[in-house]
Amino acid sequence: MPKTVFITGTSTGIGAAAVRLFAQHGWQVAATMRNPADAKFQDLPNVRVYALDVTDAAAAPRAIQQAHADFGSLDVLINNAGYGLVGPFEAATDEQIQHQFATNVFGVFAVTRAALPILRAQQSGVIINITSVGGRTAFPMNSLYHATKFGLDGFSESLWYELAPFGIQVKVVAPGGVATDFATRSLQMTIDPANDADPYAGQVRSVLAAFNDRSGNASSAEQIADVIYTATTDGTAQLRYIAGEDAKGILGAKTQMSEAEFSTMIKQNFGLNG
Numbered sequence: 001m002p003k004t005v006f007i008t009g010t011s012t013g014i015g016a017a018a019v020r021l022f023a024q025h026g027w028q029v030a031a032t033m034r035n036p037a038d039a040k041f042q043d044l045p046n047v048r049v050y051a052l053d054v055t056d057a058a059a060a061p062r063a064i065q066q067a068h069a070d071f072g073s074l075d076v077l078i079n080n081a082g083y084g085l086v087g088p089f090e091a092a093t094d095e096q097i098q099h100q101f102a103t104n105v106f107g108v109f110a111v112t113r114a115a116l117p118i119l120r121a122q123q124s125g126v127i128i129n130i131t132s133v134g135g136r137t138a139f140p141m142n143s144l145y146h147a148t149k150f151g152l153d154g155f156s157e158s159l160w161y162e163l164a165p166f167g168i169q170v171k172v173v174a175p176g177g178v179a180t181d182f183a184t185r186s187l188q189m190t191i192d193p194a195n196d197a198d199p200y201a202g203q204v205r206s207v208l209a210a211f212n213d214r215s216g217n218a219s220s221a222e223q224i225a226d227v228i229y230t231a232t233t234d235g236t237a238q239l240r241y242i243a244g245e246d247a248k249g250i251l252g253a254k255t256q257m258s259e260a261e262f263s264t265m266i267k268q269n270f271g272l273n274g
């Protein structure tokens with residue numbers, strides 16, 4: 001019997017690449033997305049598309065149970081849906097903060113809670129949380145995004161212990177930069193960086209320019225999907241998978257440098273003074 005993977009946020013990017021990769025390996029795939037009309041998986045017979053906005057906590061159990069009933073199994077959950085909120089913390093609205101956490105954190109909680117009774121009853125399963133290099137180190141002007149991804153990283157590490165006795169593996173895939181819609185269509189800003197009257201505009205422009213300069217180092221969504229597939233199928237209890245040479249480089253540097261050296265390097269890399 002083929003195994004079944006349930007993936008959130010599969011309209012574009014890493015989620016869409018993961019759907020294709022698992023389907024090509026013969027898995028049954030529950031591809032979930034906010035708007036099923038965005039699905040581009042008509043060529044993949046073992047993929048079913050379900051509507052799921054992860055901020056709708058009531059919708060998560062419905063989608064999980066429907067996929068479980070349709071495929072007759074549920075083996076792996078990949079919590080991938082997420083987006084970045086960039087810009088100064090001071091300028092973020094309550095709504096922006098709540099929506100960032102509702103998507104990147106509470107959405108993961110809702111879908112994971114919906115899947116756990118099934119995985120625990122069968123005494124097997126893998127839960128993959130897509131965090132970020134930004135769940136292990138922080139860059140300027142991304143405080144709220146980092147808060148969500150650091151949160152998810154700690155959540156996952158604790159859950160790793162809690163679920164091991166039930167045969168459930170928890171894993172984190174932490175990508176560096178990835179060429180997807182993340183930095184374009186999906187990105188939300190707390191200020192308009194073109195507004196010279198804003199006291200943070202200069203910093204934001206420097207940070208965005210630095211990210212843009214490094215976009216040539218980005219991994220492809222397919223490369224990250226490969227890491228997700230390895231994490232799912234390697235049969236080990238490894239918790240974290242750092243995905244992308246850029247992510248490995250920066251996290252390696254963090255372990256080798258003092259805090260002062262590291263923060264000086266980050267300021268230089270992002271063109272920040274002071």
Ligand SMILES: NC(=O)c1ccc[n+]([C@@H]2O[C@H](COP(=O)([O-])OP(=O)(O)OC[C@H]3O[C@@H](n4cnc5c(N)ncnc54)[C@H](OP(=O)(O)O)[C@@H]3O)[C@@H](O)[C@H]2O)c1
Binds near residue numbers: 082180
């Ligand atoms: N790209 C990077 O540089 C990078 C680096 C590190 C980590 N990540 C993480 O990787 C994950 C995937 O991002 P990506 O790079 O593939 O970007 P992407 O192309 O923008 O894809 C993000 C996906 O998440 C979905 N999504 C957003 N809010 C949602 C919600 N409330 N409910 C359900 N789905 C929702 C989007 O759906 P819609 O089409 O409906 O908007 C889209 O399918 C995210 O968790 C992101 O934080 C990305």
